[in-house]
Amino acid sequence: MFRRLRTYQLVVDSSIALAFFVIAWPIETVLAAGAFGVEYALGSAGHVVFGGLIAALFSFALAVRRLSPPIALGLAWAGALVQMGLGRPPSFSDVAIFGVLYATAAYGSRIVYWAGFASALVGALVITVYLFAGPSFAGGGLTWQTLPLALVLLVAAAFALGLSWTIGALVRSAVRTRETRVAQQRAEAETVAEQERVRIARDMHDVVAHSLAVVIAQADGARYAAAADPAVATEALATISTTARSALADVRLLLGQLRHRQGDGPQPTIADLEEVYAQVRAAGVPLRVDVDPVPPGEPPAAVQLAVYRILQEALTNALRHGAPGGAVEVRLAWLPDRVELSVRNPAAATTAAPAPRPGHGLIGMRERAQLAGGRLDAGAEGAAFVVRATIPIGGPA
Incomplete structure (x- = not known):
């Protein structure tokens, strides 16, 4: 029923209405005297009341x-009904009708919108019938001789009232189009921001989870082996230092992208996998890597990044959740149109129970495969846990 308006809009509308009333009241008072055939006199209370009532309504x-x-x-x-009930001709006050019809189309609800349209058509018909079949100033009433003139008046009134409503409808459409465009732009910006957050979170998880898994494995191994061989502790600390420095560099790169919205920096490739393999072996995990066939040339950067991150996360899971001392097998097959990879590790005894809810690692690996246009499956196969992925080379992402 009521719309929320700003203070200046209320002040503007009130000022316009007050100025309109100041102009319309004297005009309505004069018309009242002329319509009733009475000599105009400022002191005539009836004329002043009639004119003020109609001017106030409009x-x-x-x-x-x-x-x-x-x-x-x-x-x-x-106001129109009072005006016709008093037998008065159209006057300056009726100009307000055009503003009202405009407002119903521009600002009204769906019901008010169509009520304004109906009012424009019905109002044109009422005006025509009133002027030709109403009071004495109609000019002889509606006859066959005045019918053409009445039709012309009907069309003119419908056009004038309908034009006000149509302008309001056009304004309404323009406002809704602008609001839709703004909402779409806001949604697109939120989608881009969400995708960026997911990408940063995925990269952060891959880097931090793998590095921490290696550091924890080295620290645990060194703690038990240092009593028998102090050199093992020194070697473990060196591995921990190297792994932590590498992780710190990756984290700084990711944070720099997040803070300054810079472009992607250097990303790991399949050539960096040897460092990952070395970290896993240094953690005391027997690792076998089989690459057959080898990459035919230089694979696309997106494919290399996906393979690197998937293997990094799969080996991290093997370190954290695999059976202690169990061998891990990595197989890579670089075919002409795709690369197939698998990581198999013995499942720990606790994994014989029902599988837990998938964590961020499996979700991240699956997302990376899908972003590269491929697919990934992970699950238990007998006493082993296997991660398999297929990523197209040059295929649509």
Whole structure:
């Protein structure tokens, strides 16, 4: 029923309505005297009241046209009915009807929108019938001789009232189009931001989880082996230092992209896999890597990054959740149109129970495979846990 308006809009509408009333009241008072065939006199209370009533109704309708289009439409109809009930001709006050019809189309609800359209058509018909079949100033009433003129008046009134409503409808469409465009741009910006957050989180998980798994494995191994061979502790500390420095560099790169929105920096490739293999072996895990066939040339950077991150996360899971001392098998097959990889590790005894809820690692690996246009499956196969992925080379992502 009421729309939310700003203070300056209320002030503007009220000022326009007040100025309209100041102009319309004297004009309505003069028309009242002329319509009743009585000599105009300023002291005639009846003429002043009649003119003030009609001017007030239309002025108030003009004041609330944006605040409450349905109330404004009702007041405009009330003013028109009072005007016709007093047998008065159209006057300056009727100009407010155009503003009200505009407001119903531009700001009204769906019901008010169509009520304004119906009011324009019905109003044109009522005006025509009133002028030709109403009071004595109609000019002889509606006859076959005046019928063409009545039809012309009907068309002209419908055009004038309908034009006001149509302009409001066009404004309404323009406003809704702008709001839709703004909402779409906001949604697109939120989607891009969400994708960026997911990418940063995925990269952060891959880097931190793998590095911490290696550091923990080295620290645990060195703690038990240092008593028998102090050199083992020194070697483990060197591995921990190297792994931590590498992880710190990767984290700084990711944080720099997040803070400054810079482009992607140097990304790991399949050539960096040897470092990952070395870290896993240094953690005391027997690792066998089989690459057959080898890459035919230089694979696309996106494929190399996906393979690197998937293997990194799969080996991290083998370190954290695999059976202690169990051998890990990595197989890579670089075919002409795709690369197939698998990571198999013995499952720990606790994994014989029902599988836990998938964590971020499996989700991240699956997302990386899908972003590269491939697929990934992970699950238990007998006493082993296997990760298999297929990524197209040059295929659509």
